[in-house]
Amino acid sequence: MLAYRLLTGGDDPAFCHKVTEALAKGWQLHGAPAYAHDPQTGAMRCAQAVVKDVPGLDYDPDQKLGVL
Secondary structure: OEEEEEEEEEOOHHHHHHHHHHHHOOOEEOOOOEEEEEOOOOEEEEEEEEEEEOOOOOOOOOOOHHHO
8 A cells, every 4th residue: 555644734843853753664756846925824835745565554544644
């Protein structure tokens, strides 16, 4: 199964660490990052899609993808 996650966060080091941690756990970048202004907070927000091939795992909508 190909698992998918969309990582989001503020434009800060914590977001970079979140993506780096996912890469260290075997996730791969999927597409280009997104960067947008959040008008409610006035801050910039980042998003990066990641995917991971998980052999032997069947799709389950209750699966916690963050622990893969």
